[in-house]
Amino acid sequence: MELLKYSAVELAAAIKEGKATAVEAMEATLSRIEEKDGEINAYVTIDRDAALAAAKEAQQKIDAGVLTGPLAGVPVAIKDNLCTEGMLTTCASKILENFVPTFSAEAVINLEKAGAVVIGKTNMDEFAMGSTTETSAYGETKNPWNLKHVPGGSSGGSAAAVASNECFFALGSDTGGSIRQPASFCGVVGLKPTYGTVSRYGLIAYGSSLDQIGPLTKNVTDCATVLEVLATHDTKDSTSVKREDTDFSSALVEDVSGMKIGIPRDYFGEGLDAEVKEAVLAAAKALEEKGAVVEEFDLSLVEYAIPTYYTIAAAEASSNLERFDGVKYGYRTSEFDGLHNMYKKTRSEGFGAEVKRRIMLGAFVLSSGYYDAYYLKALKVKAMIKKAFDDAFAKYDIILGPVAPTTAPKLGESLSDPLKMYLGDIYTISVNLAGLPGISVPCGKDSKGLPIGLQLIADSFQEKKLIQTAYTYERLRGAFGMED
Amino acid sequence: MAKQYETVIGLEVHVELATKTKIFCGCSTAFGGAPNTHTCPVCTGMPGTLPVLNKQVVNYALAVGLATNCEITQYCKFDRKNYFYPDNPQNYQISQLYLPICRNGHVEIETSEGKKSVGIHEIHMEEDAGKLIHDEWEDCSLVDYNRSGVPLIEIVSEPDMRSAEEVIAYLEKLRMTIQYLGASDCKLNEGSMRADVNLSVREVGAEQFGTRTEMKNLNSFRAITHAIENERERQIDLLESGQQVIQETRRWDDNKEYSYAMRSKEDAQDYRYFPDPDLVPVYISDEWLSEIKNSQPEFREEKMVRYKKEFDIPEYDIGIITDSKHMADLFEETVAICHEPKKVSNWLMGETLRLLKEKSMDAEEIRFSPENLAKLIVLVDSKAINSSVAKEVFEVMFEEDINPEQYVEEKGLKTVNDEGALRKTIEEVIAANPQSVEDYRNGKEKAIGFLVGQTMKAMKGKADPGMVNQILKELL
Numbered sequence: 001m002e003l004l005k006y007s008a009v010e011l012a013a014a015i016k017e018g019k020a021t022a023v024e025a026m027e028a029t030l031s032r033i034e035e036k037d038g039e040i041n042a043y044v045t046i047d048r049d050a051a052l053a054a055a056k057e058a059q060q061k062i063d064a065g066v067l068t069g070p071l072a073g074v075p076v077a078i079k080d081n082l083c084t085e086g087m088l089t090t091c092a093s094k095i096l097e098n099f100v101p102t103f104s105a106e107a108v109i110n111l112e113k114a115g116a117v118v119i120g121k122t123n124m125d126e127f128a129m130g131s132t133t134e135t136s137a138y139g140e141t142k143n144p145w146n147l148k149h150v151p152g153g154s155s156g157g158s159a160a161a162v163a164s165n166e167c168f169f170a171l172g173s174d175t176g177g178s179i180r181q182p183a184s185f186c187g188v189v190g191l192k193p194t195y196g197t198v199s200r201y202g203l204i205a206y207g208s209s210l211d212q213i214g215p216l217t218k219n220v221t222d223c224a225t226v227l228e229v230l231a232t233h234d235t236k237d238s239t240s241v242k243r244e245d246t247d248f249s250s251a252l253v254e255d256v257s258g259m260k261i262g263i264p265r266d267y268f269g270e271g272l273d274a275e276v277k278e279a280v281l282a283a284a285k286a287l288e289e290k291g292a293v294v295e296e297f298d299l300s301l302v303e304y305a306i307p308t309y310y311t312i313a314a315a316e317a318s319s320n321l322e323r324f325d326g327v328k329y330g331y332r333t334s335e336f337d338g339l340h341n342m343y344k345k346t347r348s349e350g351f352g353a354e355v356k357r358r359i360m361l362g363a364f365v366l367s368s369g370y371y372d373a374y375y376l377k378a379l380k381v382k383a384m385i386k387k388a389f390d391d392a393f394a395k396y397d398i399i400l401g402p403v404a405p406t407t408a409p410k411l412g413e414s415l416s417d418p419l420k421m422y423l424g425d426i427y428t429i430s431v432n433l434a435g436l437p438g439i440s441v442p443c444g445k446d447s448k449g450l451p452i453g454l455q456l457i458a459d460s461f462q463e464k465k466l467i468q469t470a471y472t473y474e475r476l477r478g479a480f481g482m483e484d
Numbered sequence: 485m486a487k488q489y490e491t492v493i494g495l496e497v498h499v500e501l502a503t504k505t506k507i508f509c510g511c512s513t514a515f516g517g518a519p520n521t522h523t524c525p526v527c528t529g530m531p532g533t534l535p536v537l538n539k540q541v542v543n544y545a546l547a548v549g550l551a552t553n554c555e556i557t558q559y560c561k562f563d564r565k566n567y568f569y570p571d572n573p574q575n576y577q578i579s580q581l582y583l584p585i586c587r588n589g590h591v592e593i594e595t596s597e598g599k600k601s602v603g604i605h606e607i608h609m610e611e612d613a614g615k616l617i618h619d620e621w622e623d624c625s626l627v628d629y630n631r632s633g634v635p636l637i638e639i640v641s642e643p644d645m646r647s648a649e650e651v652i653a654y655l656e657k658l659r660m661t662i663q664y665l666g667a668s669d670c671k672l673n674e675g676s677m678r679a680d681v682n683l684s685v686r687e688v689g690a691e692q693f694g695t696r697t698e699m700k701n702l703n704s705f706r707a708i709t710h711a712i713e714n715e716r717e718r719q720i721d722l723l724e725s726g727q728q729v730i731q732e733t734r735r736w737d738d739n740k741e742y743s744y745a746m747r748s749k750e751d752a753q754d755y756r757y758f759p760d761p762d763l764v765p766v767y768i769s770d771e772w773l774s775e776i777k778n779s780q781p782e783f784r785e786e787k788m789v790r791y792k793k794e795f796d797i798p799e800y801d802i803g804i805i806t807d808s809k810h811m812a813d814l815f816e817e818t819v820a821i822c823h824e825p826k827k828v829s830n831w832l833m834g835e836t837l838r839l840l841k842e843k844s845m846d847a848e849e850i851r852f853s854p855e856n857l858a859k860l861i862v863l864v865d866s867k868a869i870n871s872s873v874a875k876e877v878f879e880v881m882f883e884e885d886i887n888p889e890q891y892v893e894e895k896g897l898k899t900v901n902d903e904g905a906l907r908k909t910i911e912e913v914i915a916a917n918p919q920s921v922e923d924y925r926n927g928k929e930k931a932i933g934f935l936v937g938q939t940m941k942a943m944k945g946k947a948d949p950g951m952v953n954q955i956l957k958e959l960l
Contacts, residue, residue, distance in 0.1 A: 325568060
């Protein structure tokens, strides 16, 4: 258990110093999974033999001095919408129940090159559509802090695995808050990078113009370290940006003096849980006392973010998910009468209710006669939201607010009212619409003992400001973790 | 008096571009190949893959757009056209709807009616689909994605054409222009150029267009001509019998010379076009555009004018030679070596055309090199071989592009210029044919032809007929 308490960076250092080995770390992780995952269900696929073999290989390279990086030998969990060569990749959907990719996602390759060792694939909302990990075709994941509650979503498996020490860090994807919100619910750190920072090649797309891969980690140091490995320019992704400033760990500096932090009043109005509000404002206060300049302002347009997001994301999803048709790979219905019927039955049986809801919504907003009124209008509002952030970042280095209006809801409470569930994304989705980086850092617990997340948002390509502020706050806050 | 009808035709022409690799991945575009061998995760639509635009596709589209007098959309985008069909691995085709790369162009055509301008509504870039193969025996269908992702441009004309002749002239003009650009080989029979015909009829003098149909599966100029004539008649018959033309897509059956309805407008799909979020907009800078402008080749019209000025060859020959970029290049390169435009032209117009016709080949398929043709001309000029031997050699050259000098040497085809030996043979011929000698001496000029022939036969063709003639006359 002692080994499992290490952060990713601490573990790599221990391995480097010969105090532990990659194989020991993997063995400890696998026994932890055996012990805990029966009740948590963070993983959908684990290949023990492959994981141990990969750990052994990593250790040999470490011993040979080939692998020296800060993640060498560290076990990592991968969200199941990231392709892993030779390993089942299902997006937590029945329609991909048997899909084994022939290549790995660029983000996964980058981690493997750095010496991280893949444990397996984590549970998620089906095709990343959902905020609770309850829409998975392979059963819900439970919040390690309280098994009666959801871990958040859609990267709920990744967040739960990090929180329960079933891995040392994990990859997630964030289209409308899918890294930050489960990180908040599970009391871990989650970062959604600036759009274009991490290659999307090998990420099975939900909303292509909003999707970004990012880390879920035990602390801010791990977060910066992992992001540094993930952020590479990839010519296989046309939206990948060539960045020079990817030495994110250089921003792990405990200093916020003079940092201008804006608190949008719009994020603290109706619907925000009082305990969440209190914890987030206390975090702002702590940063102010440490030298940051904190003031309130009006961001505006916040109420338009949700309809805009659900129009754009659903439109893109309706097209992105067309390829799952039973022709080439994945699930195909057993009996059918002709091509059209095969498509219809395969997709009716293969997709879950939430996915179908969003496909229908997306097909509707793109259909002839409605395109201008919905999709095109949503693109215009998206541009206006970006402008509102541009104006804010002319004044502030950081925008500070909650990640979600509440802490983790109980299992089964959300899916019965999808609209209410969509409203829970209110603080996270504008960040995706504007392509900005955002981070979630634990900032307290509510009276039920469930974690509360603090969200920090920066201007495009200003991840270093996020990391510096988050790191400073983390030091002020002190240790935050689950009692075992 | 019977009503007079006018045919109104617009064309949608798909052209496969001659890039080495596909539009959004690095796979080969080569025609044929075992099924699914020119494929990768991108062009088979595997989950997680992303398209990356091949810049050469844009270069070709720009070149065609400029050559057809189009306005260039310097900020253009790709859109997704969503429809389910197994030949389309993503179930959407990446194409352009909202901001196509070229718009508002035109080309000049010439028919028996005179010159005319045909408007081009737009040119857009898109990806081709794979091919379905229906296995009748196994009652199943198979799909080959080799063609999936091969780059296409679609050239959409205005409804400016009024006859099959104009349509063919327009297609010939496009084909010629695109071949000159090297942007495609434009073969209708291999599908690298495909034309869909939109046709309606209206009474002469009417201002409104009639209801149109779209005709597909036209694989030759002949099929296009027949389909146009057939569809015009079909629509007129409908109108004359008080019925209406239905807006629909029809498929031409070339064997039956008949078309049938594929789908009507009522069941037309809603393609739900929207900008592809996986691709960034293409910004064509002024520099990029002028780079393409500056590298445009000399087109046929300019070439014809220049040939007329530079070379003393008939206008008819110029027309034939410039009809194919490959033939024109061959002509120019050969002339540059041997400086004999008239003789080069004669070889191309005579033996080359004859052999192309005999072997049902296109001028584009000519294999012999300008160097070898020039060598052959020099061999004839220097009287090293006579013209009938030259034709024999040319035929081999046409097949295998052999070096004529070497070939003549190896096969011992050189003309015998040894006058002594020739004189000796002629003396023998004279001695063996007293009747012909008699006839000639009695004023029968023709008789000498027989004696020349006998001499050539005895020399196995390797004599200079002029020299034979001269010696014969002298001896007689």
